Amino acid sequence: MFQTFCSRGAEQKVPKVLKTAEGSNLDCALLLKERRFIPPHQEYDSFAVMTIALQESASYTGSGKAFVDRKFLQLGRGDLCIFQYDLCHGVDVQEGSHLELVLHFKDSPQAVADGSCPWYSKMVEVGDPDGLFGHALSLVKKDFPAAKEFVEKACEQDHVEALYTAAEWFWDSPFGLEESQNSSASVELWRRAAELGHCRSRSRLGSLLMQGVPGRLQQDIWEGKRLLRLAFEQDDPDAAFHLGQALLQDGDRDGVTKLLAACAKGHPRACFQVAELYREGQFQFPKDLRQSVRYTKWAAHQGDAQALSNLGHLLINGMGVVKDEAKAVRLFRHAAKLGAAEGMLNYGLALLRGSGGVKVDYQEALEWAQKSAACWGTAWLISSVLVEAFVIEAELSGIKALKIVN
Numbered sequence: 001m002f003q004t005f006c007s008r009g010a011e012q013k014v015p016k017v018l019k020t021a022e023g024s025n026l027d028c029a030l031l032l033k034e035r036r037f038i039p040p041h042q043e044y045d046s047f048a049v050m051t052i053a054l055q056e057s058a059s060y061t062g063s064g065k066a067f068v069d070r071k072f073l074q075l076g077r078g079d080l081c082i083f084q085y086d087l088c089h090g091v092d093v094q095e096g097s098h099l100e101l102v103l104h105f106k107d108s109p110q111a112v113a114d115g116s117c118p119w120y121s122k123m124v125e126v127g128d129p130d131g132l133f134g135h136a137l138s139l140v141k142k143d144f145p146a147a148k149e150f151v152e153k154a155c156e157q158d159h160v161e162a163l164y165t166a167a168e169w170f171w172d173s174p175f176g177l178e179e180s181q182n183s184s185a186s187v188e189l190w191r192r193a194a195e196l197g198h199c200r201s202r203s204r205l206g207s208l209l210m211q212g213v214p215g216r217l218q219q220d221i222w223e224g225k226r227l228l229r230l231a232f233e234q235d236d237p238d239a240a241f242h243l244g245q246a247l248l249q250d251g252d253r254d255g256v257t258k259l260l261a262a263c264a265k266g267h268p269r270a271c272f273q274v275a276e277l278y279r280e281g282q283f284q285f286p287k288d289l290r291q292s293v294r295y296t297k298w299a300a301h302q303g304d305a306q307a308l309s310n311l312g313h314l315l316i317n318g319m320g321v322v323k324d325e326a327k328a329v330r331l332f333r334h335a336a337k338l339g340a341a342e343g344m345l346n347y348g349l350a351l352l353r354g355s356g357g358v359k360v361d362y363q364e365a366l367e368w369a370q371k372s373a374a375c376w377g378t379a380w381l382i383s384s385v386l387v388e389a390f391v392i393e394a395e396l397s398g399i400k401a402l403k404i405v406n
Contacts, residue, residue, distance in 0.1 A: 037237055037265035038091040039200070042161075044134040046085055046104040047111075047119050053079045054099045075100070085119070086130060092235075092265070115141075124150070129159035136162070144174060155189065163193035164201045183216040194227060202231035203239040210246055221246075232258065237265035244270065248283060256283055263295070271299035272307045293320040300331070305340035308332075312346060316355065329356035336368060344372035 043049050053075035075081060075098075083089065106112050107119050117138040123131020136150035148169065154162035167189035170182040193201035206227030212219025225246060231239030240262035247255030256277075262270030274285075275295035281287035293314060299307035312331035315324045329350045335343025348368030354360040 037093070037267075039236065040088050040090040042088055042130075042134075043085050043104070044137050045117065047107040047117070048082060048084050048105045050103045050105070051075070051081045052101045052103075053077055053081075054101060085134065127153070127157075129154045129157040129162065132157075133159055133162045133165070136165075140174065158192070158196060160193045160196050160198040160201070163189045163196075164198055164204075167193070167201070167204075183213075187217060194230075197234075199231050199234040199236045200238075202227045202234070203236045203242070206231060206239065207242040210242060232261075235265075237262045237267040237270070240265070241267050241270040241273075245273070253283055256285070263298075266298070266302060268299045268302040268304040268307065271295045271302070272304050272310075275299060275307070275310070289320045303338070305335045305338035305343060308335035308338070309340045309343035309346060312343070316346075325356035327356075329358050336371075339375075341372045341375035344368045344375070348372065 054077065056077050073081075106117070110116070111118055115138070117134060120131045120135040120138070124135050132150045132154040136147040136154065139147035139150065148166075151162050151166050151169075155166050167186040170189065171186040173181050187205065190201045190205040194205055206224045208217055209220045209224030209227065211224075225243065228239045228243040228246070232243055240258045244255040244258030244262060247253075247258060249255075259270050259274055259277075263274055272295070275292045275298075277283055277285040278288045278292035278295065296307050296311050296314065300311040308331045312328040312335065313319075314321050315331065316328035317323070329347070332343050332347035332350055336347040345368070348365045350356060350358050351361045351365035351368065
């Protein structure tokens, strides 16, 4: 049973569905981006889901909350699969590529119009934890206090997804409600969910414990590694990435194995990290530009900001790829908007010089340079040098005054 994905090697673009016929129960939205792995989950927001395989089957796993109890299901081209909201399912493309069309349905036109999930009503009445949690998710954007109340009721019954969600809300409250933050409550909820075997709670808490958060969570490397190893054994790509990084920092080359396992699941940061290892030739990786480009592309296709900037750098210089300045500038712009300091600087330089056919805009170029400099934090010297360089280059281009943005 599956949710939409487009795996590595499949870069087809799918058009957006802008509207449906009047009175339709079909909940339309656009799907695709490149992914290899979707962790086990339930479609709480849809009454039913239909998937149609568009390619011949590749090897991938089906339903089940843990790796050991997943059931395998192959969908060949033209095969159709329909399932309801209460099925725990996921996708794991182990080789090749697979493309599917996924349609999400609610149970009435009114539910589509107002975004409600009325099928949970009877479940809520009898106190069913799945119903309480699903109803809570349908209320988040409309009535967050009410949503929080229903999540807490589900937590009282040890519903692991509710425990995880409540922990996330206490840690980083939605809608900027800082008064709702409660670090100790978050940790307690994550720990309870982890004890019950919840993979994402183990991974999330483990990664936070590895680093520690000043004023919020004391560092505990041993416990962090323990939780990450448990989550890794449950096939969690985030755990594989964080555990891999920790092991490499300790000089343990087993960290490479963990990073590559995360890459196999399409983890964007792991792909970026491996690209850098190939580029630098670290941890017994050979310097291999072709492999570095491959993993950089993979990370960029999944929206990693630094990878987008790095791929733009490769394109604009023709390093291991066909030179394409216009595409490079588009990647720099995307990376800049996603918050990558290098992307901001590179896009600013493109605006300053008119690279890739972009219209020259000295003022915007300076603003991006200053944003990039600000990302360096305390590196005030870098900031001042960057801004000064932009001002000088702009003046040499005939612009005598630029507005300095503080």
